């Protein structure tokens with residue numbers, strides 16, 4: 001069956017009814033967003049809302065514009081057509097960047113070549129945005145809290161170059177958390193990490209979501225680990241995005257359609273934890 005995102009039942013209705021409210025419950029909203037790099041759009045008339053405390057896993061094939069979508073969500077790219085709102089404000093007027101934490105795709109690969117300690121990398125989270133600098137004591141405390149939240153206090157004095165991929169991802173997560181954001185945007189954080197560390201990482205995200213109330217949007221190819229923990233699934237394909245509010249409606253067949261290939265090891269996730277009510 002050919003994948004048509006417009007087949008997703010509520011898509012057109014949602015587009016029409018899409019709110020532009022100042023609702024504080026909304027973390028990010030895109031309304032009629034079209035974006036392309038060289039004239040050809042890679043995202044076409046996208047409408048979506050991320051609400052406070054959502055945990056959304058975004059999936060889609062390579063080149064589907066998942067990273068582009070996330071950069072539009074965090075204000076790194078501006079829409080040619082349509083509107084992006086962050087916490088109710090147009091992205092062009094938004095100034096409260098500390099409310100958002102973002103870890104780019106390949107962050108780990110490009111940042112580990114210098115002899116910095118874990119603490120130093122986490123503290124550098126204060127400098128990467130547009131937020132005010134904290135006083136030294138406050139900053140040190142915030143670094144400690146971010147290390148605690150991600151369970152890597154014991155690594156604080158280690159050099160980042162000595163860490164495993166799974167440990168490094170936690171360091172970059174801690175860096176994104178240091179300004180106490182309300183929402184985290186992570187672009188393929190577990191690519192290249194072993195399965196056990198990946199599972200642990202998504203469990204940590206789930207804890208941050210449930211315990212701290214942090215909104216999580218994560219692009220992932222790690223379907224099994226993410227599906228066990230996310231509350232909603234966003235599909236990106238053919239320039240369109242559709243968010244399934246109810247993860248139960250996302251079948252293994254649907255995932256295969258979106259990605260363009262089937263993931264055999266998914267059967268276990270779908271037959272047990274994901275759809276307990278249906279079995």
Ligand SMILES: Nc1ncnc2c1ncn2[C@@H]1O[C@H](COP(=O)(O)OP(=O)(O)O)[C@@H](O)[C@H]1O
Nearest residue numbers: 037038042060061062063064065066067068069
């Ligand atoms: N800076 C750029 N300049 C030109 N084209 C780009 C740029 N970044 C991404 N693209 C193109 O846009 C499309 C979507 O890319 P991307 O958002 O990175 O997809 P994904 O993250 O889903 O793999 C691809 O065709 C890619 O080649």
Ligand SMILES: [Mg+2]
Nearest residue numbers: 066067068105
């Ligand atoms: Mg990408």
